Structures are given as C-alpha cells and as structure tokens.
Amino acid sequence: MNRRTIAILIFIVGILILSVVGVLYVLQQDSGDTQQTTAGDAETPPSGAETPPEDIGLPPGVEPGEPMPEMVEVVVSLQTVPRGWQLTEAELTTDLRLATEVGTNVIKDVKDAVGLYARTDIFQGETLTFDSLVTDPTILGANEYGPSSLIPPGFVAAAVPVDRLSGVAYGLKAGDNVDIMLSFLFYQIDEEFQTYLQNAAVFFLEDVIQAVETEDTQALATQEVVIIAPYGRFEELPTGDLAHVAPSETQRPVLVSMILQNAKVIQVGEWVPPEGIEGPTPTPEPVEGDVTPTALPPQPTGTPFPKVLLVALSPQQQLFLKYAVESGADIDFALRGVQDGQLYSVQNVDINYLLQQFNIEIPPNFNYSVDAVIREVELTPTPVGQSSGNGEDS
Secondary structure: OOHHHHHHHHHHHHHHHHHHHHHHHHHHHHHHHHHHHHHHHHHOOOOOOOOOOOOOOOOOOOOOOOOOOOEEEEEEEOOOEOOOOEOOHHHEEEEEEEHHHOOOOEOOOHHHOOOOEEOOOEOOOOEOEHHHEEOOHHHHHHHHHHHHHHOOOOOEEEEEEOOOOOOHHHOOOOOOEEEEEEEEEEOOEOOOOOOEOOOOEEEEEEEEEOOOOOOOOOOEEEEEEEEEOOOOEEEEOOOOOEEEEOOOOOOOOEEEEEEEEEEEEEEEOOOOOOOOOOOOOOOOOOOOOOOOOOOOOOOOOOOOOOOEEEEEEOHHHHHHHHHHHHOOOEEEEEEOOOOOOOOOOOOOEOHHHHHHHOOOOOOOOOOOOOOOOOOOOOOOOOOOOOEOOOOOEO
C-alpha cells in the first residue's frame, strides 16, 4: 500500500470512532433527562404541597418526604424564669409550631409578652400563653401567690411598723420604692456594768460613841448611810474645800441618722387572703303567715389606717432594719419617684455633720449675757361694773 491508501483508511476509522462516541453521548443525555424528570415528578406531590428539605428539622410526626404541614411562629422562653419575673426581649425568642396545635391563647408576637409578669415558673423552651402572664404584679400577689410574687430577686421582705408621719401621710402603695431613714440614740455606758452613766455611790459612815463600860453597858456605835446618785465627781475649790459635783440632768444621748436606699414596698397593711369561692346561697321558700323582714342596705365601713408595712431589702440591709426596730430607733420612709432607682452617696448625720456642713462656730464663753428687761408691775383689781382709769370697762 502506498501512503495515500493508508491515510484514507485512517480517516475512515477516525470518522467511525467519532460517530460511535457521538451516539453514546446522545444516549447518555437522554437517559439523564428521563431520570431527572422522573425524580422531579416524584418530589412534587399531586396536591401541590412542598416537601421539607432534608437539612432542616422536621416537626414531630412528619417523616422525610411527606408534605410540609402549615407552621405558625410562637413565642418561647430562652431560659427558666421564676414567677413574678418581668419579661424582657433578652428572655424571649420565637419558634415554629404546627398550626393545628397552636390555640388562640398562645402568644405569637414577642412584643405582646415584653413587660408582662410570669404568673408561674416558666421553663426554658416553654411556649408562652396569655394565661401564663399578667400585666399587674399586684394582681398576681393578691389572688394567687401572696406578696412573695412581688419580691425582686436577691431581696427579702419583712414587716415594720408605720404610722401617719413615718408612712408619708399614708401615701405608700404596693410597688413603690422608698428610702428608709433611721435615727439612733447613742448613750455612754459603764464598760464593766454595761449600764448608763453616771453611776451611783453609797457611803457608809460610822460614828463610835464612847461610854462608861459597866457590866450592863458597852461602847455604843452608830452607822450612817449616804447615797449619791448620780455620783459625779469630787473637786477641790479655789478655797481649798472639797466639793461634790453632780450632773444637773440625766445623760444626753448623741443622735445619729442614717439611710437605707431603694427599698421596695411589697404590701401596705396586713395581708388578707382571698376569700374562697362559694356557691350561691339557696333562697328559703316563704311560709304562709310569715312576714319577711325588709333587708337593710349595707352600711359603709371606713378603711382602717395601716399599722404595718412590708418592705423588701437585701438580706444584710433587712437584718440591719430588724436591729433598728428592736433597738427602738426612730424609722421614717421617704417616697421615691417612679423612675428613680439610683443609689446616692449619703453621709450619716450627727452634730459634727451640722457643725461642718453649715460652718457653725462654737461661741466662746463670756462673763456677761443679755437678758430681757423684766419689770414688776403691781395691778389693782377693778370691781365688775366700774370703769377703769383709762375709761374702759373691765
């Protein structure tokens, strides 16, 4: 064979190979389109509902490949909160629930739950309902759990006495924030006896009278007891005489006032539990001959003034308040503004505070003083019916 014949054979073989490759490629493409169409028809249900992708969580009861049921967004709790807790956006989020399982009582918008108070303990992941929250914490405290639902976390509440002056003229209400002002009286005491100074002293003076000793008589002695209360002290006068100096009045205590800030009023007055639900009272059937008395209208009764106040403080401050009550300290309450939760720097007040704060200078001792002029006038009584010297009737 010559070269021309060999080239023609190679060309023919190449055309055959390309034809076979083209036929195989076309067949492969047709097979892929058929499989894709079949898969697409299988993914689309006859009803037109979408099936959930395999990479997302399926609701309970829904298997992969089944139609996705209708879902509704609901509000759930991100963490466990105790009853009485005021909800914020930090504790709330949303999640999907089956529409068939979501009732009309379920909260679906976070804004509807922010600012409300938990009626009971709410656990992490729990779906919130309108029945589980209340708008007013006093309703929660009065009707279900008592004052404990109103106590902030980290606080404890205790009762203290209150009256018209200490209780801001009875202007305190549950939920108010107050400052508690306390005044203590400090006394000097004897370190050994632990009693108020000044001490008292008792002197025993003996006077022995010599007598003629006989068989029936002996030396006679008398004893005199002198009590000095308060004892005071003995001083030597410029004349050289010894004098006893005693206080002219009882001990004057040192008054010191201090403050406990931002306490919360939990309750004003005594706690009254809610009355139980009773059924209707049956109406007795009238008997012939009986006269039914006319019922008197209910008489109005006045609300008694509260004598006790329940306030919430930190445990340490509450213990200090207990000490103040049992020590007989004078306690008053100062009402704070609604939005005022700040803690201020406050100094204790005593006589040194007055002298330094108002720049009061202690006056020196003088040898003379100025008093009001006092004149003694002798008045002559005028009989009734007679005119006095100035022309007026007495």
